[in-house]
Amino acid sequence: MKILTFSGATPAEALRRAQEDVGEEAMLIETRELQKKSLGKSALYEIVVGIEEHLYKPKKRQHKKTESHESLKQQSSEVLFNISEAAKQISQIAEVTEVAKPHESSHDIKLVKDEIAKLADKVKLIQHMFWEEKSPHMEIAIPSEFAEIYKLSLQSGMKQEHLDEIMRLSLEHMPSKMRENSHSVKRYFQTLLRKMVPVRLESLPNSRSKKVMMLVGPTGVGKTTSIAKLAARYSYLMEKNYEVGLVVLDTYRIGAVEQLMQYARMMKLGIETVVDPPEFANALESLHYCDYILIDTMGSSPYDKHKIEKIYECLKANDTPFTIDVILVMPSSIKYEDMQATYNNFATLGVDTIMFTKLDETRGFGNIFSLVYETKKPISYFSIGQEVPEDLVIAKSEMLVECLLNGFDRSKLS
Numbered sequence: 001m002k003i004l005t006f007s008g009a010t011p012a013e014a015l016r017r018a019q020e021d022v023g024e025e026a027m028l029i030e031t032r033e034l035q036k037k038s039l040g041k042s043a044l045y046e047i048v049v050g051i052e053e054h055l056y057k058p059k060k061r062q063h064k065k066t067e068s069h070e071s072l073k074q075q076s077s078e079v080l081f082n083i084s085e086a087a088k089q090i091s092q093i094a095e096v097t098e099v100a101k102p103h104e105s106s107h108d109i110k111l112v113k114d115e116i117a118k119l120a121d122k123v124k125l126i127q128h129m130f131w132e133e134k135s136p137h138m139e140i141a142i143p144s145e146f147a148e149i150y151k152l153s154l155q156s157g158m159k160q161e162h163l164d165e166i167m168r169l170s171l172e173h174m175p176s177k178m179r180e181n182s183h184s185v186k187r188y189f190q191t192l193l194r195k196m197v198p199v200r201l202e203s204l205p206n207s208r209s210k211k212v213m214m215l216v217g218p219t220g221v222g223k224t225t226s227i228a229k230l231a232a233r234y235s236y237l238m239e240k241n242y243e244v245g246l247v248v249l250d251t252y253r254i255g256a257v258e259q260l261m262q263y264a265r266m267m268k269l270g271i272e273t274v275v276d277p278p279e280f281a282n283a284l285e286s287l288h289y290c291d292y293i294l295i296d297t298m299g300s301s302p303y304d305k306h307k308i309e310k311i312y313e314c315l316k317a318n319d320t321p322f323t324i325d326v327i328l329v330m331p332s333s334i335k336y337e338d339m340q341a342t343y344n345n346f347a348t349l350g351v352d353t354i355m356f357t358k359l360d361e362t363r364g365f366g367n368i369f370s371l372v373y374e375t376k377k378p379i380s381y382f383s384i385g386q387e388v389p390e391d392l393v394i395a396k397s398e399m400l401v402e403c404l405l406n407g408f409d410r411s412k413l414s
């Protein structure tokens with residue numbers, strides 16, 4: 001059975017809203033008086049209705065243009081009234097706790113604390129009570145307990161279609177016990193999101209197979225810096241010191257070659273440069289003694305098909321037994337639509353995983369979520385700053401979801 005809540009100035013009005021939304025089959029479960037009628041303020045009732053799953057066909061929500069400005073204003077003043085009332089109750093209880101501390105048993109204090117937590121959650125619910133009115137694009141009725149995660153996800157830049165789908169999934173599968181407060185709703189939502197983020201864990205090279213990784217992507221996204229971080233990681237920062245070799249395809253610009261040459265000198269790594277595609281296989285062959293071969297490429301603007309074609313020719317000319325893992329490097333600071341356009345441009349190269357850079361320069365992470373959810377391409381690494389080698393982390397779905405819901409926090413990454 002689906003449980004939904006509706007509010008109105010009278011129980012009859014709330015019931016009418018319920019029937020408008022879910023039809024005549026709705027069963028009234030409970031009526032609550034949220035606010036008494038007083039001078040200048042109308043009363044506020046909330047009803048809880050239930051409806052059998054198979055009968056539940058939510059009406060497509062209309063943009064509520066008919067709702068007058070005045071009535072919305074009145075609703076907001078009611079919300080504010082409710083918040084300040086609840087806040088008052090909380091502070092009263094908090095005072096009691098302070099006084100009670102020396103005398104009362106820890107059991108009593110725990111009860112009071114639980115009560116405060118419940119009230120604090122109630123404040124959140126009241127804050128979100130009229131959120132449905134503010135979200136006219138929603139096609140499904142979502143209880144107010146979900147308002148916080150809905151808003152966070154929307155602000156994160158997640159694609160609306162994905163968000164609606166996740167909401168629908170959550171509503172269908174969330175155990176009713178978890179719906180009781182917004183904390184458990186958030187926890188459930190976090191778990192669900194984690195399961196939806198594909199990541200690829202590192203696998204190590206062995207005597208039979210080496211790891212050959214090629215970083216491709218638009219200009220200035222952090223490919224060369226990431227190659228340097230990866231090279232340092234494999235040659236110095238793991239349990240075993242692996243042999244690492246570098247290949248540069250970016251031979252158009254002297255500066256680009258020099259940038260990687262410097263890292264190679266500092267870390268004492270073998271480095272090969274490739275001008276034309278036929279030289280590519282030779283370059284790989286000459287680094288046959290390495291466990292890891294990291295290939296840096298020239299940055300290509302999404303509209304510069306020529307450069308992408310040149311990389312494609314190199315991949316095609318690879319007649320060595322080495323399999324090349326193509327990693328698309330993308331900054332997390334661009335919109336979902338731009339990420340999608342970038343992905344489509346590089347897809348011809350056969351992208352295996354995606355590395356997101358510049359996580360330190362962005363606030364929303366829903367764009368990353370939506371891109372990997374849509375393309376089903378796993379994330380391999382995150383770059384979280386300019387420092388070589390420390391600002392590189394292996395992708396974890398927990399980390400992305402944490403950033404998405406609570407923001408990027410360097411101190412939590414380990």
Ligand SMILES: Nc1nc2c(ncn2[C@@H]2O[C@H](COP(=O)(O)OP(=O)(O)OP(=O)(O)O)[C@@H](O)[C@H]2O)c(=O)[nH]1
Pocket residue numbers: 218219220221222223224225226250256297298299300357358359360361383384385386391
């Ligand atoms: N804030 C921040 N800056 C980064 C990050 N990764 C790289 N950068 C900076 O971005 C700039 C470009 O980095 P490069 O590694 O040269 O980028 P690229 O993709 O190789 O560029 P092209 O070779 O020109 O296509 C440099 O100033 C880097 O220090 C990151 O994760 N966060």
Ligand SMILES: [Mg+2]
Pocket residue numbers: 223224225250256296297299
């Ligand atoms: Mg570069």
